[in-house]
Amino acid sequence: MRISHSIALLSGVFGFALAAPAAHAADPIKIGVIAETSAISGVGIPNGAKMAAEEINKAGGINGRMIEIVDYDDHNSASDAVRAFQRAAQQDKVAAVIASYISEVVLALEPWAGRLKMPMITPGAASNEITKRVHDDYDHMKYVFHGYLASTQIADVVCEASKTLMVNDLHMKTAVVMSEDAAWTIPLDEEYLKCLPAGGLKVVDHIRLSPDTTDFTPIFNKVEGEKPDVIVTGISHVGVQPTVQWQQQQVPMPMYGVSSQATNSTFWKDTNGAADGVIFNMVSAPDVAVTPKTIPFAKTYQAKYGNLPGYAAYTSYDDVYMWAEAIRKAGSTDPDKIVEAMEKTDHVGTIGRIAFLPKGDTFAHGMRIGEGYITGLMVQWQKGNPVTVWPANVATGKMIFPAFTKLPQ
């Protein structure tokens, strides 16, 4: 009796002693997250990433190793982001990075990803330049992946939807393009000016406004004077203010297109409901089962953080899963092996089926767009709720506009 006790005790002690170094070998795998956490779109990035990490860890981690998210606030500053990136790579030894929804910041980080051989993905920036650099200088830039649509691709989604929503359903013929002056809107506008007319909307004016604009009255008055049927937007740094002034001034044409701030669930409250009727582009919405993962993700996110996820929260959540899968397949945290595995990604995430374009493509390491992959949605704010209005097969409602909107007869 006694002997067996002591054996049990001994084996317990030994077992513990043996297990201890094994636990050291299973150090967590760190993933760096760099974003502006005081902005609602920004804070979704670490939030989404942490959710994914918790889920993966609960299911056993990556080959037994846990994922640890190390997050850095870049205050929407490229230089802060670069410092955070260097720290992540050199001091905190992360295996991969998820960074920012601002193109200017991502473009500043991109050369550092190459220099430090640090795999990186952006869950929300849109500039075409991000993937163009990978295409032009693959050997140095291959560490960079684009986890969101490129501006040209976004413009194409908006144009494709406008054929049905604006031209067919509402009999519209003319548009004014209104975009903010930023890196991501240069290719966006270029594509708008080509694809809108091709879809049946003549562009009567093209306005680029400063992202510092606070008084939009002159801009709306100018637009109104040109009598277009619709205002096609390309805005992200601005959003709340033009929307509120559009409503207060009762500008009679709908706002339609890209409006990143409108993707946040707090947009309705921030604008005191002025958002009613605004139609904006998204890759996934809380009311649409883009994939079986979309709605559960949005619900869990809301329960955990108190509001619905902004667009970059969906992608950031998916990004962690993709890095985890790539690291598992690579069998190590060697950056070249991770990149090689990441290139073979075929992941059904919250925004659709994600696969990356090969190095020869103009959008090298950008996402594959189209039927069966990422298609994009058009969503409208209606009485406090975002309602998906396009494409028809997933739409949850029809377009409704505020009383001051004058639609073509």
Place this chain on the structure above:
Amino acid sequence: MLALQILIDGFAISSLYALGATGFTLIFGVSGVLNLSHGAIMVVAAVIAWWVAGTFGAGPYLGALAGVAASLACAFFTYRVIVRPIQNSPSIPREEKEIFVLTGTLLWGIMLQEAVAYLFTNNPKTVRPLVEGVVMILGVRTPLNEILTAVLSWAAIGLLYLLVNRTRTGKSLLAASMNPRGLTLLGFELSRIYVLVWAIYGVLAGIAGVLLGAFLGVSSDNAGTLTASAFSIVVLGGLGSVSGSLMAAYVVGYLETMTAYLISPSIRTVPVLLLLVAVVYVRPQGLLGRR
């Protein structure tokens, strides 16, 4: 039509600028303090008004009141905790006090701005306007809120005018700006006058902040720009001169509006800055400055 539009829009924004700059110049005139936390205090007023009106569902009036109260509290805090200790400190040489006050209020402004960004995010917020809807003024569709902004701005400035010129307390303010030593010799307590002027400032900045939040919307990122715009208006009008600031507010407001309409909205603020440079060269005391 375009001229009328410029006239109406320019008037509303100029009135708001005038109100914002009045408090700023008053403080400088009476107590010699350039309060660089001005923009941040306006932001606090707007965000608190938005928060109380929206999140608490207290409605626009209570919200506006809460915004002004918050601004008043910030103004008192700025005076008691930042400005006065520096002014009274024996370890700071007299000639360096101004620069210390400048730095102190600048840092305090950044702290306020970051606190707002931390607690409420830096996404822009719009205060629910007191009135909704539009009216046609000679064919120009004008939001009622825009008219109300101009009316309330002028009402506040008018009340200030009455206070300064018609009441004994107000006259002591004026006297303090001209000859503080003389005033103390007459038995007035300067510190009480300073508290009063900061209180008036707090109310003015609060009203300006809430109106700005309802008219254009405000984000914590705007704090620096708001301080800068009040500062340029005050320099243009002549440091410490209230009527100069009012005039300068209209010059700035109309110049900006005209630029936005006639040239391009993206270079809206450029001509004003050029004008400011010219004024500093040619007439450094500003339009109505005493020197």
